[in-house]
Amino acid sequence: MSSWRGHSQQSLGGLTSHLCRALFLLGLFVASAWSVTPTPQDCLILRPPNSHGSSVSCFSAPEFPSWLPGDTIHLTMEFSNLTQLPAAALHGCPGLRELHLSSNRLEKLSAGLLLPVPNLLVLDLTRNALADLPQGLFRASAALHTLVLKENRLQTLQASWLRGLRALVHLDLAGNCLHTLPAGLLANLTALSTLDLGDNQLETLPPGLLRGPLRLERLHLEGNQLRVLGDDLLAPQPSLRYLFLNDNKLTSVAAGAFKGLKWLDMLDLSNNSLTTTPAGLWASLGKPARDMEEGFDLSHNPWVCDQKLSHLCLWLAANRHKMFSKNETRCAGPKDLEGQLLLAVVGSQW
Ligand SMILES: *[C@@H]1O[C@H](CO)[C@@H](O)[C@H](O)[C@H]1NC(C)=O
Ligand SMILES: *[C@@H]1O[C@H](CO)[C@@H](O)[C@H](O)[C@H]1NC(C)=O
Ligand SMILES: *[C@@H]1O[C@H](CO)[C@@H](O)[C@H](O)[C@H]1NC(C)=O
């Protein structure tokens, strides 16, 4: 069970830990309902036994707390409508490992914000109003492994914004307004394993985008405006296991686009504008080589079920046990096959 620290515990001194806990929680709700300056009562301070430091969680606090315990390793400050953080906000907690700031209204961060916290591992800025990042923000963030910038207002990125990130494993840029990306964005992110670019406005990607990471495993590109998947994009990442390309406008996937992807376990191409796929595209995926662990989804595309689709249909026959949304994977043409299940056509035609 957790032990409790902080001012509230002092004021509740002699009570048993159970009662103490109940009152503390009650106090937390009451305090957050009427206080106007951030006091420790706006926040919950935990110091679990055997942990390396305090964990502070504040919700709906009106300002960033100025009294953080010096041993804070985990700080959550969410749903508070904060528009800015003091430049020196983190000076008092050099051991900070996780900083969760989602669901505020942050528009700007100061370049020196993270300098006092070189051991930071996780920075979550989900659902704020950031349109850019200051140069040098991560210059002391060599340990950071997770950076979440999901649902902000980024329209463009500069590779230099990420300078200093050497250990990044997880980068989430989903739900912004990104139109283009710089080719060298990931050049120095050798440890990157998950990249989420979903739900942006990307129409094209620079062919060299994925050069840099040594072993990317998960790539989210769903919910963009991509029209073409070329031969080059995925080539540097043969270890890719999860690939999401659904909800784009793909009309064309190059014959070599999946070449070398021997370990792909999940492929989502649903809800695009594909009418056919070129011969050879499917050669490295699934059976006969190796079963995909998760499966694949080709539904909601206007497939034209003529002879040109026979390569795909033969592959489907061997991999149907891994196919999602079978009932929504139908022919849009030719006329006499319109509305037919692709799998039914596989059986009857090829
Ligand atoms: C944040 O703003 C929203 C919308 O204006 C409001 O409903 C909510 O109560 C605010 N939260 C806090 C903690 O001030
Ligand atoms: C990548 O690393 C090289 C060598 O350390 C450096 O010169 C370059 O500026 C870095 N690029 C970015 C975008 O961080
Ligand atoms: C297909 O994708 C569009 C966005 O590109 C989305 O609005 C729509 O709901 C999706 N349809 C299905 C069936 O998922």
Ligand SMILES: *[C@@H]1O[C@H](CO)[C@@H](O)[C@H](O)[C@H]1NC(C)=O
């Ligand atoms: C398959 O799709 C058709 C047409 O969209 C629908 O009428 C039918 O209920 C679906 N069947 C199943 C088993 O979902």
